Amino acid sequence: MNQVPQAYRILPELLLTVTGILIMLIEPLMPPGMTRKPIGFLALGGVVAALIASVWQLGLPAGTAFYGTVQTDAFSVFFHVLICSVVLVALLIAFDVFDGSKERPAEYYALVLFGAMGMCLMTSAVELLLVFISLEISSIATYILAAIRKRTGKSPEAGLKYFLLGSFATAFFLYGIALTFGATGTTNISDVAAALPNSPVPGFATLAVAMVLIGLGFKVSAAPFQVWTPDVYEGAPSPVVALMSTAPKVAAFAVLLRITYGAYPQLQTHWLLLVWIMAALSMTIGNLGALRQHSVKRMLAYSSIAHAGYTLVAFTALSGEGIAAAMFYTATYAAMNVGAFAVVSHAGGYDDRLVSVADYRGLAYRSPLLGGALAFFLLSLIGIPFTGGFFGKFYVFTAALHSGEVWLAVIGLVNSGVAAYYYLRLLMSIYGKPTDDAPVQLIPRLKGSLTLALLLTVSATLILGIFPGRILAMARAGAATFTGASENTR
Amino acid sequence: MLNDSILTIITFVPAAGAIIVALLPRQGRIIQWFSLAVALVTFGLALHLPINYVYGQPGFQFEVDQAWIPNPAIRYHLGVDGISMWLVVLTGFLAPLGVLASWNKIDHRTKEFYFFFLLQQTAMIGVFVSLDMFLYYAFWELTLVPMAILISMFGRDRGTEAAIKFFVYTFLPSALLLVAIVWLYAKTGTFDFVRLQSILAQNTAAFPPQALFWASLAFLVAFAVKVPVFPLHGWLSDVFSEAPTAMAMVVAGKLGLYSILRFNLGLFPAQARQVAPWMVALAVIGILYGALVALVQKDMKRLAAFSTVSSLSFCILGIFCFTVSGLDGAIYQILNEGISVGSLLLLVGFMYERYGTYEIASYGGLAKRMPNLATLFVVTSLSLVGLPLLNGFVGEFLILSGSFAGHVAWVSAATAGVILSAAYMLWMIQRVFYGTESGMVTDVSAPDMNFREHAAIWPIAVLMLLMGVASPIWMRAIDGAAVKLASPAALVHMAVTQ
Numbered sequence: 001m002n003q004v005p006q007a008y009r010i011l012p013e014l015l016l017t018v019t020g021i022l023i024m025l026i027e028p029l030m031p032p033g034m035t036r037k038p039i040g041f042l043a044l045g046g047v048v049a050a051l052i053a054s055v056w057q058l059g060l061p062a063g064t065a066f067y068g069t070v071q072t073d074a075f076s077v078f079f080h081v082l083i084c085s086v087v088l089v090a091l092l093i094a095f096d097v098f099d100g101s102k103e104r105p106a107e108y109y110a111l112v113l114f115g116a117m118g119m120c121l122m123t124s125a126v127e128l129l130l131v132f133i134s135l136e137i138s139s140i141a142t143y144i145l146a147a148i149r150k151r152t153g154k155s156p157e158a159g160l161k162y163f164l165l166g167s168f169a170t171a172f173f174l175y176g177i178a179l180t181f182g183a184t185g186t187t188n189i190s191d192v193a194a195a196l197p198n199s200p201v202p203g204f205a206t207l208a209v210a211m212v213l214i215g216l217g218f219k220v221s222a223a224p225f226q227v228w229t230p231d232v233y234e235g236a237p238s239p240v241v242a243l244m245s246t247a248p249k250v251a252a253f254a255v256l257l258r259i260t261y262g263a264y265p266q267l268q269t270h271w272l273l274l275v276w277i278m279a280a281l282s283m284t285i286g287n288l289g290a291l292r293q294h295s296v297k298r299m300l301a302y303s304s305i306a307h308a309g310y311t312l313v314a315f316t317a318l319s320g321e322g323i324a325a326a327m328f329y330t331a332t333y334a335a336m337n338v339g340a341f342a343v344v345s346h347a348g349g350y351d352d353r354l355v356s357v358a359d360y361r362g363l364a365y366r367s368p369l370l371g372g373a374l375a376f377f378l379l380s381l382i383g384i385p386f387t388g389g390f391f392g393k394f395y396v397f398t399a400a401l402h403s404g405e406v407w408l409a410v411i412g413l414v415n416s417g418v419a420a421y422y423y424l425r426l427l428m429s430i431y432g433k434p435t436d437d438a439p440v441q442l443i444p445r446l447k448g449s450l451t452l453a454l455l456l457t458v459s460a461t462l463i464l465g466i467f468p469g470r471i472l473a474m475a476r477a478g479a480a481t482f483t484g485a486s487e488n489t490r
Numbered sequence: 491m492l493n494d495s496i497l498t499i500i501t502f503v504p505a506a507g508a509i510i511v512a513l514l515p516r517q518g519r520i521i522q523w524f525s526l527a528v529a530l531v532t533f534g535l536a537l538h539l540p541i542n543y544v545y546g547q548p549g550f551q552f553e554v555d556q557a558w559i560p561n562p563a564i565r566y567h568l569g570v571d572g573i574s575m576w577l578v579v580l581t582g583f584l585a586p587l588g589v590l591a592s593w594n595k596i597d598h599r600t601k602e603f604y605f606f607f608l609l610q611q612t613a614m615i616g617v618f619v620s621l622d623m624f625l626y627y628a629f630w631e632l633t634l635v636p637m638a639i640l641i642s643m644f645g646r647d648r649g650t651e652a653a654i655k656f657f658v659y660t661f662l663p664s665a666l667l668l669v670a671i672v673w674l675y676a677k678t679g680t681f682d683f684v685r686l687q688s689i690l691a692q693n694t695a696a697f698p699p700q701a702l703f704w705a706s707l708a709f710l711v712a713f714a715v716k717v718p719v720f721p722l723h724g725w726l727s728d729v730f731s732e733a734p735t736a737m738a739m740v741v742a743g744k745l746g747l748y749s750i751l752r753f754n755l756g757l758f759p760a761q762a763r764q765v766a767p768w769m770v771a772l773a774v775i776g777i778l779y780g781a782l783v784a785l786v787q788k789d790m791k792r793l794a795a796f797s798t799v800s801s802l803s804f805c806i807l808g809i810f811c812f813t814v815s816g817l818d819g820a821i822y823q824i825l826n827e828g829i830s831v832g833s834l835l836l837l838v839g840f841m842y843e844r845y846g847t848y849e850i851a852s853y854g855g856l857a858k859r860m861p862n863l864a865t866l867f868v869v870t871s872l873s874l875v876g877l878p879l880l881n882g883f884v885g886e887f888l889i890l891s892g893s894f895a896g897h898v899a900w901v902s903a904a905t906a907g908v909i910l911s912a913a914y915m916l917w918m919i920q921r922v923f924y925g926t927e928s929g930m931v932t933d934v935s936a937p938d939m940n941f942r943e944h945a946a947i948w949p950i951a952v953l954m955l956l957m958g959v960a961s962p963i964w965m966r967a968i969d970g971a972a973v974k975l976a977s978p979a980a981l982v983h984m985a986v987t988q
């Protein structure tokens with residue numbers, strides 16, 4: 001049927017897993033006092049290899065493997081590349097933060113790699129049970145990562161909160177799968193769409209979509225399932241937040257796209273309403289919540305809720321255009337958010353020295369590069385032209401307007417106006433004059449790894465803002481293989 | 491060959507300069523000299539436009555039209571006509587003066603200042619030369635960023651609040667502007683101004699009039715905030731009193747007024763006429779309100795702010811009467827405003843550098859100590875008041891004569907604004923420069939204007955006189971554009987079909 005060796009379809013996942021296992025084997029053999037930097041380089045190497053393998057997969061003919069459970073196509077490759085890039089940056093951010101600390105950096109590296117493997121698999125799995133398993137792999141890794149700063153009280157608290165609420169949400173997702181099986185007799189995404197018209201209990205299917213939306217809504221921190229986000233982001237170490245505020249969300253959005261458009265296109269009228277409400281709520285709650293925050297990490301947490309809302313707006317555009325817009329938005333969101341947290345992570349250091357907006361006063365004075373980079377990411381989060389954030393919003397709202405969702409677009413744009421205020425407050429603080437005893441005076445010099453991370457994220461945000469055409473074309477290709485597939489089955 | 495790329499070069503030379511500034515060492519005055527050079531080069535390049543402009547040729551000149559983003563169809567389309575050409579030149583002209591004004595005043599974080607200053611130049615020139623709605627919008631939003639950051643960094647004491655106020659004031663309506671632009675795109679499949687204009691003019695039936703009205707309103711509000719038009723002027727006085735001189739010189743007026751002329755009159759001629767009575771009323775209220783509030787200001791910069799509200803409202807009046815002379819006057823007045831208010835702010839800034847205050851009551855009898863500054867201040871004030879032989883007269887006269895026939899009552903009231911403007915300006919001069927010497931002026935021994943300050947003001951003074959006596963140099967290009975705006979093809983077409 002297909003001549004491509006089955007293993008090729010999961011090559012990036014294999015590479016990530018092997019590297020992770022290698023790290024776990026090597027670490028105990030290293031003498032206790034020795035720097036863990038070589039392990040960091042090994043992890044970086046593994047991610048880069050996975051990245052290359054993902055791009056290489058684009059050359060394979062699109063198809064499935066392992067009894068139709070894994071599918072590689074332009075859609076999965078898009079998300080693979082995105083997730084691997086985010087993980088790469090997240091590793092670079094953590095390089096110095098964890099090396100000097102008392103925690104074991106090797107644990108961090110291995111968990112990040114296993115998590116990345118789960119996330120990658122989520123985007124290429126087309127069998128709901130495999131989706132569930134990979135979701136669990138990625139979630140468990142992130143639960144532990146949130147709690148990795150064991151010696152402070154807040155980090156384990158964040159981890160526990162994330163774990164309890166997260167496992168609750170995953171249960172909803174599992175219910176959704178069970179109900180899907182009940183309604184259609186299958187758990188393969190493309191078979192579901194085909195079997196749905198003959199379903200003896202169509203009500204189950206509607207319920208199933210709602211359950212899946214709840215489960216994944218939690219993962220992307222969309223309102224009204226967002227309550228955990230600010231607490232967890234505040235407590236978890238910043239390099240981990242950089243990762244978990246982006247990569248798992250990207251993967252969850254990919255799954256959401258596959259399930260809503262791939263498995264349940266017929267029920268669009270039902271899930272559309274739910275998504276509409278979630279989008280409007282997320283944008284409003286996220287932005288209004290962020291307005292009241294003094295802590296930068298909590299503000300960014302609320303802002304990430306709002307951005308999940310913007311992404312969901314694209315779902316309401318019933319077309320390939322909407323899918324492409326959502327994919328583009330996840331890419332820009334990932335680039336700018338990971339970048340912003342890179343700065344927060346370095347500025348705050350291991351102990352989160354900088355907390356409130358006022359603490360950031362004079363950051364650009366102390367380190368023009370760090371301050372300038374954060375300012376640039378904030379501008380992108382606001383949606384200023386020539387940054388990725390602008391085109392992200394632009395494509396999302398254009399897609400919504402095209403499908404007649406004028407009100408949602410207006411809610412979204414008014415929200416982005418409100419959002420400008422709290423981002424600006426931080427932006428202005430960065431460019432304010434610091435006092436002599438200001439906490440920013442303690443910020444250490446930029447290290448090479450962080451400079452590289454900032455360089456990567458700034459240039460990604462800039463490229464998305466000036467030449468969005470290529471990336472959008474890739475997103476469209478991804479959307480096309482995938483809507484094409486769902487149309488064939490109809 | 492040069493004609494094809496000249497607009498690109500003018501637009502991006504300051505941005506390239508900004509990047510180089512970021513890499514220069516913070517030593518001596520390298521950054522200042524370099525920025526001055528960039529500004530002068532930009533101005534020199536901008537002068538290429540009026541020299542090579544083909545007068546009498548309709549449409550846009552020096553055009554570049556290349557694909558930028560394939561989908562949605564966004565083009566890199568630049569071009570200028572009689573209006574935007576002079577605005578580009580004005581922007582180029584004010585830039586070196588802004589550098590000179592900041593020479594000593596900005597003594598810390600010069601690198602940041604000149605980086606954002608030059609970036610602001612690119613954004614403003616981009617607004618004037620863009621003929622793709624999307625490209626235009628991108629530059630329009632970009633103008634906010636350096637401005638807000640600089641106000642926050644170099645504000646007197648409430649800079650951050652003023653910057654946020656300015657940003658939010660202008661950003662919120664801009665979001666609605668974006669909705670309107672995207673709506674137009676969804677309807678027509680193009681962002682190109684020229685194509686949009688012809689589509690809107692020819693297929694009037696394809697657009698529901700109600701929706702077109704709301705779209706035009708979204709445009710108008712976004713621009714009116716930026717002008718600012720009464721009652722949307724809330725940000726201006728704070729920004730004027732906080733912003734560094736070089737930024738206050740360019741923050742108000744031209745961007746918003748140009749956009750109203752280009753897009754509200756260009757794309758929605760019928761809708762613009764629909765709201766005209768309201769706009770005329772707001773303009774006259776703005777003229778009188780601005781002048782009356784200016785009369786009671788105690789702070790010279792705030793006085794300048796309210797005088798700006800008043801004189802920009804004259805431009806609005808001229809625009810929304812839709813007569814050729816009214817539009818001519820309005821466009822001319824935009825240029826005047828940039829030059830004369832710029833000069834006023836420069837002079838007030840020089841005084842601040844010496845005495846550290848804008849408070850009118852602290853001054854008195856300054857003319858004896860600084861005869862040069864006093865003379866130039868009086869000349870600038872007379873230009874703002876509209877004395878014949880100076881530039882202000884030409885603009886105000888054309889506006890009033892062009893609008894009088896249509897709105898007798900309103901325009902009669904507006905002429906009172908001319909008298910009031912004379913009152914507040916001359917009263918301020920009397921209090922600051924004449925009368926008994928105040929304690930502060932006696933105590934602080936400050937020299938008269940130095941060479942750098944002369945270099946900044948004299949070009950303006952000469953220009954004020956030149957624009958007062960030789961207005962046809964500018965009018966030649968402006969008139970062609972004004973004629974088109976006064977009787978656009980769309981209205982002719984509609985009159986024929988009805």
